[in-house]
Amino acid sequence: MALKSAMAVTGVILVLFLIAHMYGNLNAFAGQEAFDTYSHHLRELGEPMLPHGGFLWIMRVVLLASVLIHTYAAVALWRRAGRARPVRYQVTKRVQRSYSSYTMRYGGIMIALFTVFHVLHLTTNTIHPGGRSESPYERMVAGFQPEFWYVTLFYVAAVIAVGFHLRHGIWSALATLGINRQSRQRSLNIIATVIAAALTIGFLLTPLSVTFGLVE
Template sequence: MTKKRSTAYGSTVALKSAMAVSGVVLVLYLIAHMYGNLKVFAGQEAFDGYAEGLRDLGYPLLPHEGFLWIVRVVLLASILIHIYSAAVLTIRARKARGHRYAVTKRVQRSYASYTMRWGGVLIALFVVFHILHLTTNTIAPGGKSDSAYERLVNGFQPEYWYVTLFYVASVIAVGFHLRHGIWSGMATLGLNKAPRQGKINGVAVAIALIVTVGFLLPPMAVTFGLVS
């Protein structure tokens, strides 16, 4: 019995660590992606140049788009690890809890439930739409274009308000997910022990706000005519 508990505990720790590490990879990608998106304010030439530069990054050591494919593989692996770890840990937590907690505890858990689980579903749907819209040019509100700048500007025109609304809702979900995820990840890695909890919470909130605002600025600027 002791060996089984020890194995289960070790498995849980491994899953939490995998979830935290994959989360760090995704956060770093979000920050880098946000930086690239903000180049839209530098104009079409700068934005398209940045997008094209990513395709040739590492050339000739890497083939054309080689760097992007490495990033895509790492991201896909991180996402799958993150989702798998979250799903297994959630199932284990439900089995372990049973009916021991009172109503107040269930209410407290609702925050994590909606921001991490249902928010995660919204984010997953958004990622698929985002790739089809701005990467593969498959979905093209406002018209298809070989220019990354034009695809972004075309897609967030006022007449396509529903695209902007979906984008805004999804980015806000990302913000909540980041806030709770960073805090949980720090806890998993043992970094949010007192007296550092206040600082860690501040860092989590700051990163979530920066990423949320950074991703919202380009589409909102297009919608309100600040970028055209």
């Protein structure tokens, strides 16, 4: 039970982060200056109470902790589920379950791998298709050029996986936190779908715009 609550709470933190992250991304449409200033300001947030980059580090610690707890809980529940059904069915059938709930676990792994790549690519710039740059905006634009279609494709696939993960994840977190009622069940599922779809589209917009030359 503690596992599920931890999963729900950390999940909610990560969703809030994603919303902020998407807002940041969408700055790309306001041009290089806006985008770079945004990322610069992230480091100045909370100054002078906090040292330069302090807020960002707090964020990173919180996020990392959330990811670790979320993953730990997920793995624990997964293993428990495996133990709970040692002999599998020969025939299985999904009765009502959504594709998104079906792909929670493998989708989660994919998202974790993607996150590592994403940080190496755009945060640390260790991986640098299209060359290194000090400007976050340039890193992004360079990385999603048409000739690196496979990078874009990977991002698209990952973002869609995130969308599916959120579709079930948001609903599940709300249910675990005791918010579901029979009368609300439909609405909560719609809310989860809408948030998941909005985030998916929001995250797809930026890289695809670069690939298709709408942002240069």
